[in-house]
Amino acid sequence: MKVSELGEFGLIDLLARMISGAQDKSAASYQKLIIGIGDDAAAWKGDAATQLVTTDSLFQDVHFRLSTTSWHELGWKALAVNLSDIAAMGGVPMYAVVSLALPPDTEVDDVRALYQGMIELAQRFGVAIVGGDTCRAPLVSITVTVLGSAKDKDGRMLTRSAARSGEKIAVTGALGASAAGMEMLDKKLELDAESGGQLRRAFLQPEPRVAEGQRLLALGVKTAIDISDGLISDLKHICDSSGVGARVEMERIPIAPAVRTHFSDRALGLATTGGEDYELLFTASDDVIDRVKAELSCPVTTIGEVVAEKPGSVVMVDEHGGLLSLAKTGWEHFKGMK
Incomplete structure (x- = not known):
């Protein structure tokens, strides 16, 4: 079966079941896990607060075209879509790491503009960009991972799974x-x-x-x-x-x-x-x-x-x-x- 036949959500479900079945239920990482695959962000019990993490990728000619998108806009959006996942949990975004794949003939000024777009949005929400990775690729791709925490001191979050009939x-x-x-x-x-x-x-x-x-x-x-x-x-x-x-x-x-x-x-x-x-x-x-x-x-x-x-x-x-x-x-x- 090809992934085009299974579809995005079918593939996610397959991988979620595969990962869950292989997980050591006695491991500390599992014991502290609150929400795994299937929501806007994953969540686990930290020492002081519930922690959140989410990741999203933007790929050239799939999510954007450089002919119609400025590098500044691309940087903004790459971070924004991740912040939106934290927003959907009612959480506080805190840190971001950025993995960037670029063709070797990319202009340095374009990369500066991309990061300036991210930095402007990050500053608005108090998010620190703390690292990442770069590599060579035929087309541009940018993957951002954002870590945050539950704002509520009791670790409460918004989830997809609490809707009730009559609401x-x-x-x-x-x-x-x-x-x-x-x-x-x-x-x-x-x-x-x-x-x-x-x-x-x-x-x-x-x-x-x-x-x-x-x-x-x-x-x-x-x-x-x-x-x-x-x-x-x-x-x-x-x-x-x-x-x-x-x-x-x-x-x-x-x-x-x-x-x-x-x-x-x-x-x-x-x-x-x-x-x-x-x-x-x-x-x-x-x-x-x-x-x-x-x-x-x-x-x-x-x-x-x-x-x-x-x-x-x-x-x-x-x-x-x-x-x-x-x-x-x-x-x-x-x-x-x-």
């Missing part, structure tokens, strides 16, 4: 801008300067919701994920981990204004399956969500409800309650859009 589903910010930005750049679409700038930033310089994740945890939210694969796909991750289903109301989904304006015929698809918005998708009771809406400075929109029926499934309904087809649910490496 509401909510999301920060607006969706679809990143996917629209990628399409704008790939197809060389000419938009007005304001819209074009918004979509470009959404795709190449996303804002990780670190402070928002910490507030969600403090306000009583238990379940969250960052939207990287797409709203529907990432909501399905929550459903799979929590053993529940989800019902999403199409009319409630917050779509970025520039997406509605310039991609009106496909705005809903970009918002639900486009991915890489790096907003926080979470579930909680009505009372908790009301507190979240009152305290967070960013928009928070209730878009649906957790249900007991059909665990692991997500359905979307129109304003009349009619079921909508989900022909595509989001991005999966090896299989592509599914």
Whole structure:
């Protein structure tokens, strides 16, 4: 079987079972492990606090094209996607290590610009870049690993596995801008300067919701994920981990204004399956969500409800309650859009 047949998530599940089966359950590393493979970050008991670690890679011509991406933007995004994973756990990012593969004819000034992008974002969140590795390669790739800790003194974290039937589903910010930005750049679409700038930033310089994740945890939210694969796909991750289903109301989904304006015929698809918005998708009771809406400075929109029926499934309904087809649910490496 080829990995294209198994798919990204099938491969992850296979490797997770393989690793778990080989793990020495008596080892200190296992005894201190709280969350392993399957969430936004792994977590383990440290001497003073629960520790978090996450890693992500960006590969040339898979995640970005140098013809449409500046090195500064590439550095920013490489760190941002990892900070977003820590945000989805309600944690505090602390350290980053960077592994960089470069063609030998890469300009030194380009590498400086890449690191400047990372440094600017790292400074905003108090993250120290403490090391890494470099090697020669035919194409550019950058892998960032971020370590952090639980902000809560009791080691509480946001996870994918605590959603319960009857809770509401909510999301920060607006969706679809990143996917629209990628399409704008790939197809060389000419938009007005304001819209074009918004979509470009959404795709190449996303804002990780670190402070928002910490507030969600403090306000009583238990379940969250960052939207990287797409709203529907990432909501399905929550459903799979929590053993529940989800019902999403199409009319409630917050779509970025520039997406509605310039991609009106496909705005809903970009918002639900486009991915890489790096907003926080979470579930909680009505009372908790009301507190979240009152305290967070960013928009928070209730878009649906957790249900007991059909665990692991997500359905979307129109304003009349009619079921909508989900022909595509989001991005999966090896299989592509599914």
